[in-house]
Amino acid sequence: MSKINQMDRARLAWPVLATVAEKRQTITYKELGAHLGVHHRAIRYVLGPIQEYCMESALPPMTILVVNGSGLPGTGFIAHNRKDLDSGIERVWSYPWRQERNPFDFAAEGLSYDSLLTGLTENPDEAEQVYTKVKSRGIQQILFRDAVRKAYSWQCAFTGMEFPDALEACHIVPWPDATPQQRLDVRNGVLLNPLHHKLFDTAYITVRSDYTIAYWDPSASSRQHSKLEASLTTQLHGQQMRLPRFAKHRPLADYIEQHNDTLRSKFDEWKDFDLW
Template sequence: MAEVNQEERAYGAWDILISRAINRKTITYKELGDALGVHHRACRYFLGLIQDFCLNEKLPPLTILVVNRNGDIGQGFTAWDVNNIKEGLEKVYSYNWNNIYNPFEYASNGETKDGIARKLINKEVDKKELYARVKVRGVAQSIFRKALLEAYNYRCAFCRTRIEVLLEAAHIIPWSKSSEEQKLDVNNGILLCSNHHKLFDAGLINIDKDYRIHADPTIKTKLIGRKMRLPEDERLHPSKESLVKRLQLI
């Protein structure tokens, strides 16, 4: 049996919820399920994805609009104080949702973040076309991180920590200066723990074209002069051209 794509369902649910928000209306689980052709009890799975996105992007709690037949919020709702639902609803109703792209647009044709990340690893996708389809920065960075986790076998390229919650996707050419292709290019990324990511972004730790680590004199670390840990697949190694350009930029 084919696996259910909750991201694709979230894509459909997003536009329905936005329409309700604009019209200052709530929607029941049954109404939402019927609109998407799914059982109302299955709504909690894709609503969880929408709720997480709104929390991560610091948006009003869009899923507060979904209620049971008695008009009550579901148990899975954690994005707002349930003792102050009226204020949460007003924040959703008054927000200008027309300025927000559907963050699940990438899933409109049945794609998933994991599937797209694998295509990035396998060089099976046009990065510029993909970025145009993703549009939302938070979603693009999430896909980018998934790809780098796979490329670096879930280990920081500097200290080799394997604590996944600490691992982050660092851009060599910073996001603000990257082309549309570079924003999702695994060769323009390095998997780093949160501490080394901050030092790297600040220019206090850098890498030369031979993949050796250098640090500002104020930074005391045993990493200086060592070679960073590279992906096993040479096709996924950091771009030497990007490393040189980064040194010029900082």
């Protein structure tokens, strides 16, 4: 028995919800199920990917339009404050959804999210092929995030933190500078908590090609650090980052060197550092 492709159902649901929004209406689980030819109890599995995409892409919470018999979104709806549903619905009604490309178009070819994710983790060299199949940047970034989370076994590479909702996939070569291959290559990712992700992206901290961590001011000469700040910055300097279990998922030296070359060229603080 073949596994149900929920992404294909999401592809079919997207234009239905766009039409509902255009008409400034809501739709019940049963009505949406009838459109898709599935039982209303299965609709939550369809709404999950749509909700996640809207949240990842900072779009209005489209799935707020799908309501139960009480006229409210189901318990799985988390994309907007449930105490102020009216403002969320108004945002969705007012948004020009027809101008948004259906992010789940890739599923029309029979591709599933799981198969794409497996491709990224099993064959990192083929990341560009996945990139060309998935046109939506939001879906691409969700795929990259999940591939990096899987590669790092859901552990922060700098701290070992394992809070699922507090782990983010950081690009070594940033998205604007990356090739199609690099944008989805799990080897161009480091799983970090939000603080270290921000510090990495803003040139306070980096990694060397030997996978040791480098902080821009290891002696704290610029200012005094609190004990907490020091534990998260200066005390990490020179420490080995936590690596993915499988060597094929580990950051490529070329990507690290490209990132650090940029630091050297843009920031005086890094010019004298040994980053190799």
